[in-house]
Every structure is written in C-alpha cells, then in structure tokens.
Amino acid sequence: MKHTHNPNFFERFSTRVTELTGSTLAFILALSSIIIWACTGPVFDFSENWQLVINTGTTIITFLMVFLIQKAQNKDSLAIQLKLNELVASHEFASNRLVNVEGMTEEELHVIKKYYIKLSEMTMKDESLQQSHSIDEAQQNHVLKQASEKHRTATRHNKNV
Numbered sequence: 001m002k003h004t005h006n007p008n009f010f011e012r013f014s015t016r017v018t019e020l021t022g023s024t025l026a027f028i029l030a031l032s033s034i035i036i037w038a039c040t041g042p043v044f045d046f047s048e049n050w051q052l053v054i055n056t057g058t059t060i061i062t063f064l065m066v067f068l069i070q071k072a073q074n075k076d077s078l079a080i081q082l083k084l085n086e087l088v089a090s091h092e093f094a095s096n097r098l099v100n101v102e103g104m105t106e107e108e109l110h111v112i113k114k115y116y117i118k119l120s121e122m123t124m125k126d127e128s129l130q131q132s133h134s135i136d137e138a139q140q141n142h143v144l145k146q147a148s149e150k151h152r153t154a155t156r157h158n159k160n161v
Helices: 009-021 024-039 048-090 096-103 106-126 135-160
Strands: none
Touching: 009 024, 009 048, 024 048, 048 096, 096 106
C-alpha cells in the first residue's frame, strides 16, 4: 500500500541523520577526527585552544544529536506502539485494556506484569516449549485465521448487499 502522507522536512532530516550517524562510515569518520585531533596535539603544544576545539565540537554535535535522535525515536516508538495496539485490538482473547497500556501508572503496569509472570509460570508447568510452540500449532492458527477472515469478508459483503 502506497502512502500519500509526505513527512515534513524535519522528520525526513532527523530520520536520515540518525540512519547515517548509526553507520560504520560515521563511526570511522568520528574516530578519524579524534585521531587527527590527538595527533595535532604536539603541533599546538596541547594548548587550551587545542583542547577547546574538540570540547566545543563534540558538545555541539552531541547537543544537536540528542534532539534529532529523540525525534526519530519518538516516531519509531509511536509506530511500534500502534502496531502492537492493532495486534491487541484484533486478537479475540486479548485484553483491550492493554491498547492504552502506555497511559497507565507504573503501579498499574506492575499489576499487569504480575499477571503475565503468573501466566508464564503456569504455562511452564503445563507444557514444554516444543509443545507450546509447535509447527502443528502454527498450522492450526493459520487455518483459524483464514477461516475467520473469510467469515469477516462474507459478513461485510452481506451487509453491503
């Protein structure tokens, strides 16, 4: 599906910068800059100005990168949260309370965590990993999803007729 939404300049810029700064080339360039700076120390007698160059440069870059990385991180986090919300909302047995789990207090989150820990403990007593995640189970889930989708499609079709 092609999206017609055109992100603004800052979104595109922050995403691209974070991709580039996370690359091997960026690391090599940064490391090379430090090595060159260190090698020029004797030329400048390790002066305060020589030290100020690296301190100022790294401070400015770090300051700006915090905002760029946070912008990209916020967007990625929101996208992941929406995908998870879709999974929770679409699953018949999932608790819809989890759709807005990020809006809960820390205390509420701990209560839910205890629930899942207990559920995990009960599952470990009942089944081995091979039993709880088998190829047969995957096939059965696939068949159930196909049947459910056919039913939803037929229901929508009947409502539109």
